[in-house]
Amino acid sequence: MISVEGKPPGAPLSGASRWWVRLLPWGLAFVLCSALLPTTIKVLSADYGLNAGVASALAIPQAAPLLFAVVRPLRAWYVIFVADVAGALVLLTADFEARLLWPFPPMQIVGYIGLCVALGLRERGRTLILVWLATAAVNAGLMTVAPHGANGMTALLTILGGVTLLLTGALRERHEAQRRLAEQKTISEAERGRRTLLEERARIARELHDVVAHHMSVITVQADTAAYRLDRLTPEAREEFTSIAAAARESLGEMRRLLGVLRNEDAHGELAPQPGLSRIGQLVEATVRAGVPVEFTPCDADVPEAVGLSAYRIVQEALANVVRHAPGAPARVSVTAARDGSRLTVLVVNGPPPEPPTAPLESTGTGHGLVGMRERVRLADGTLDAGPLPDGGFRIAAQLPLTGKDLT
Known part of the structure; x- marks a missing residue:
């Protein structure tokens, strides 16, 4: 059996911005199913001579799974593929004219091609190859028991299915490549934004150092020397100036640590x-x-x-x-x-x-x-x-x- 390998890639229309574009595959699947279901019952019963009940039992699994093939095409293929093969074997028991297609009537070919479109737009390349090989193998085996002899039309489903899978698979790969390119572009833009932010932070760090360090150093010196430059300072005033000098030194140290975080040695250019x-x-x-x-x-x-x-x-x-x-x-x-x-x-x-200064303005x-x-x-x-x-x-x-x- 063919298994689903991981999460299938999205179809080209699944991420469309307009709601009606996203609903378009569902609409097409509904129209195809609504058209094929009664047509299959009528053709199998009227042209191929099957009992109406048998024709309905074959038509429902051959057409109805097309409704959920939009989101689960491989599971729909399991059901339709088995139903199509069963229908071909049941037709061996019927007496139909040689001009009619076998093993797959026209309705089954149309439904299968629609299913191949869904498969090609949703599944990976390896899955598509396995689907086509299974189709070709079954078709080749059925041709050996053809009631009216093998002819070129018996391979029609294999040829059309292969072409459809190839074209839609190529379309999906192109969509995936464009999506990855858009994602890479988004990542590149994010990286450029991050690099610009780092450069801006580096510029801010240099300006912060140039401006604040100078003025804080002046404040520290003025506070430290106030007791020698100003006469008759009260003990409270001296203590206040000492507190100002200590706070200024602490601010200088904090600014230095912040500068070490913000600075980018590879950045060039200034504000x-x-x-x-x-x-x-x-x-x-x-x-x-x-x-x-x-x-x-x-x-x-x-x-x-x-x-x-x-x-x-x-x-x-x-x-x-x-x-x-x-x-x-x-x-x-x-x-x-x-x-x-x-x-x-x-x-x-x-x-x-x-x-020599009695104490450095900055310890480091x-x-x-x-x-x-x-x-x-x-x-x-x-x-x-x-x-x-x-x-x-x-x-x-x-x-x-x-x-x-x-x-x-």
């Missing part, structure tokens, strides 16, 4: 926030208020937006590092454009701190600051030189080209 060269002076003023003397040489050159953003973030990160690692150390910030307009130079140099460091600088410089196709100085200070020098690349 396009507003800060540029004109905002660097505000960074310097905030750092001076935190107790770090800064000498600033501004630049009013007209540079691409991406270069201005990169210069702003580099200065921001460099000053934040001074506040964190060398509080109180004198610093010098210089932003200059080459006379030939080819590059922008960003220079941040700080000396050694007046005295992740090094994302310099990594972020290098990424920004690489985005602009520039160079970055960062390292300690012999006197204990630190120097950061970035060269950002202004020509030769679309930086906007």
